[in-house]
Amino acid sequence: MEEILECYGLQEGDKSLVRLAMQDQDIESTVTDDRLLFVVLHRCGCKPMFLPDFIEKAVVKEIFSATDGKKLLLAIKPRLASGFVEHSLRHIEGVI
Numbered sequence: 332m333e334e335i336l337e338c339y340g341l342q343e344g345d346k347s348l349v350r351l352a353m354q355d356q357d358i359e360s361t362v363t364d365d366r367l368l369f370v371v372l373h374r375c376g377c378k379p380m381f382l383p384d385f386i387e388k389a390v391v392k393e394i395f396s397a398t399d400g401k402k403l404l405l406a407i408k409p410r411l412a413s414g415f416v417e418h419s420l421r422h423i424e425g426v427i
Contacts, residue, residue: 339371352377364410382407383419390423397423 332353336346345368352361353375363369364382372379380388383404390400400423408416 336371339367341368341371345371348372349375349377364407366412381415383411383415387419387422 332350333346336349341349345365348361348363348368349371352358352372358378360378360380361372362380362382362385363372369379369381386395386400386403389395390397395403401420404416404419404423
């Protein structure tokens with residue numbers, strides 16, 4: 332498995348996260364804002380959750396207010412490609 336993880340060019344911390352997620356069946360999901368890590372986790376049989384989706388879910392479950400959810404999404408916007416945050420903002424606003 333190490334050889335495969337090496338091929339993806341993941342950073343050491345990300346490789347460790349994949350190893351941990353694969354070993355611990357009690358992990359419901361692994362939250363990440365890294366698209367490559369999301370795909371690798373999924374391909375390794377883990378249950379990744381994209382950070383904007385996690386924030387949306389937290390707003391729906393009223394863990395965060397809609398206002399706080401929007402603030403969090405705007406804070407992570409520089410880390411993500413265009414469209415991800417905007418999509419989640421529309422979900423929170425109830426537009427889609």
